[in-house]
Amino acid sequence: MTDSTVGAPAQPPAQTAGLASGGAGSRRFRGARNYLALIPFHLYLAVFLILPTLIVAIGALTTADGTPTLDNVTVLFTDPTVVDAFVYSIQLSIATAIAGAVLGGLLAWAVARGKPNGLLRQFVIAASGVLAQFGGVMLAFAFLAAFGFNGLVTIFLRDTLHLDLLTDATWIYGFAGLVVVYTYFQIPLMLIVFLPSLDGLRQEWYDASASLGGSSGSFWRHVGGPILAPSFLGALLLLFTNAFSAYATAAALISQGSPLATLQIGASLQSEVVIGRENVGKALALGMIVIVSVVMVIYALIQRRASRWVR
Amino acid sequence: MTASPGAPLSAAAPDIGALAARPRGVGGGRRPSPLQRSARIAILVIVIGYLGLPLFAMLEFSTRGNYGSRSLDSYAAMLNNQDLIDGVTTSLQIAVLTVVGMLLLLVPTMVWTxxxxxxxxxVVEFLCLLPLAIPAIVLVVGIGPIYRWMGQHLGAVGASPLTLAFIDIVLCLPFAYRAIDSSLRSIDSATLADASRSLGAGWPRTIFQVILPNIRAGVLSASVLAIALVLGEYTISSLLSFNTLQVAIYLLGGRDPFISVAVSLSALVFAFILLIVIARVGGGGRRDQREVEEPAT
Structure with missing residues (x-):
């Protein structure tokens, strides 16, 4: 399902795959053998990627004994805890996508203006790679070390500045806390995704604009801005899915309740199974796949336009 | 180095090695105005400060001693914590299996295509990037029944935490694909393969002894990313109840937050050093590639 939808904008892979398998039968032995060599790869992904996705999709639409039902999916729209979790997740993802895109975009601009192989650039890229992709649980602890009840910032504000602003550290478990901690991994991801687009802006374009009497402002308004707009929008969507799918950081931070969609799925796997709700977890997972797929399709469409200028 | 056309998802899995050595674009003009320069410095200070503050807080928190003194006790204690050592050992073993499995799966397939x-x-590219659209938390829901089956029918092997390598390979495919692909595009694999085959080498020898050495920058970059990904993986191991490094750190957090912060910071610094290494090697790799384009080779 995701196969055809995400792939559609590019040269349709479904069609290519169809040609390939259709051709294999009618070709001579040598041609068929060429495709046979790819079987291990496809077999592996069939078992560890496609099969799990199918288990989720089919499980979401059946009862525990395999009878087709829509009850699990209905829960997505009727159970108030589930609806609230999805709404909360979406709000959090939108807020942190915007915060991450703006701050990360500015950071990317500041880095792109620096030396091409400079220390700053290498340092920021490596640090971003760590924080964006491997942070997880560790970022939650970093956040607690700064803003927790005994955190550095909390103590500094309370004892040195005598401000009671953050003394009651319970805010870190609410929406504001999640926004702050999620932005730690959104900014670095934005930098990694957006930097190539900024690098793709060519000096000649700026010179051309300047030689026609354009100022720096008019360059950004008429040339740089329009070229970067699709990349920026695409990155915004990518950041949204990134926050929406994140589990580890929130799971390490929040021990009571499951306010996010991913935490709901985690809880459904860990808690005792209620009779009649065995497959609700799969319906939640299917709901996530649908939302992420829709966003990724829009992302792919935008990225096609963006890649025209980025090489 | 050229971005692959018609691969709209590929930007979502950037090649960190290549990124570090990217040539300079304009970013807005040759001579920066004083306003631009101060804006740039302000942005760097604010954003890097925001990202650096919690890391500094970790350092401060993990070195707290009695009565406001500084001590490295937490760092010493983490070396004596058996749960932690078990977690690290398991994660490192999974990392080795993941790297080997990922390379065995990906390199021959990519070279062959x-x-x-x-x-x-x-098709291969699309399948490799597909995990980006399926979050780990969703994958674990679908993979649960498969792991339960493996645990019941494949004996001790099927129930071992090392089986996590199977799923980690899938998770690192997008990044590994991008890294290897950018190396593979910069060499003329078809000619190399023909030359090797015409001299009597079989396919395994051609792939592993002729082509592999020429794409080592991409392979190394992919391997390092895979290692970092395995060491940072929490979602799947915790929900399948395997004791990996991140699960150990999380459980430790409830008992002794000072040690768990010390471990977290050490792990982040370790991953940072790994990525600096690939940035260096990635840059060096590109110089090699230009030489390969000369017909003399």
Whole structure:
């Protein structure tokens, strides 16, 4: 399902795959053998990627004994805890996508203006790679070390500045806390995704604009801005899915309740199974796949336009 | 180095090695105005400060001693914590299996598609990038029944935490694909393969002894990313109840937050050093590649 939808904008892979398998039968032995060599790869992904996705999709639409039902999916729209979790997740993802895109975009601009192989650039890229992709649980602890009840910032504000602003550290478990901690991994991801687009802006374009009497402002308004707009929008969507799918950081931070969609799925796997709700977890997972797929399709469409200028 | 056309998802899995050595764009003009320069410095200070503050807080928190003194006790204690050592050992073993499995799965397949069946390249690329659209938390829901089956029918092997390598390979495919692909595009694999084959080498020898050395920058970059990904993986191991490094750190957090912060910071610094290494090697790799383009080789 995701196969055809995400792939559609590019040269349709479904069609290519169809040609390939259709051709294999009618070709001579040598041609068929060429495709046979790819079987291990496809077999592996069939078992560890496609099969799990199918288990989720089919499980979401059946009862525990395999009878087709829509009850699990209905829960997505009727159970108030589930609806609230999805709404909360979406709000959090939108807020942190915007915060991450703006701050990360500015950071990317500041880095792109620096030396091409400079220390700053290498340092920021490596640090971003760590924080964006491997942070997880560790970022939650970093956040607690700064803003927790005994955190550095909390103590500094309370004892040195005598401000009671953050003394009651319970805010870190609410929406504001999640926004702050999620932005730690959104900014670095934005930098990694957006930097190539900024690098793709060519000096000649700026010179051309300047030689026609354009100022720096008019360059950004008429040339740089329009070229970067699709990349920026695409990155915004990518950041949204990134926050929406994140589990580890929130799971390490929040021990009571499951306010996010991913935490709901985690809880459904860990808690005792209620009779009649065995497959609700799969319906939640299917709901996530649908939302992420829709966003990724829009992302792919935008990225096609963006890649025209980025090489 | 050229971005692959028609691969809209590929930007979502950037190649960190290549990124570090990217040539300079304008970013807005040759001579910066004083306003731009101060804006740039302000942005760097604010954003890097925001990202650096919690890391500094970790350092401060993990070195707290009695009565406001500084001590490295937490760092010493983490070396004596058996749960932690078990977690690290398991994660490192999974990392080795993941790297080996990922390379065995990906390198021959990618080389084969370039040399023999170019029309399948898009399909392979699409499948490799597909995990980006399926969050780990969703994958774990679907993989649960498969792991339960393996645990019941494949004996001790099936129930071992090392089986996590199977799923980690899937998770690192998008990044590994991008890294290897950018190396593979910069060499003429078809000619290399023909030359090797015409001298009597079989396919395994051609792939592993002729082509592999020429794409080592990409392979190294992919391997390092895979290692970092395995060491940072929490979602799947915790929900399948395997004790990996991140699960150990999380459980430790409830008992002794000072040690768990010390471990977290050490792990982040370790991953940072790994990525600095690939940035260096990635830059060096590109210089090699230009030489390969000379017909003399």
């Amino acid at each position: 370039v040399v023999r069946v170019p029309r399948m390249r898009r």
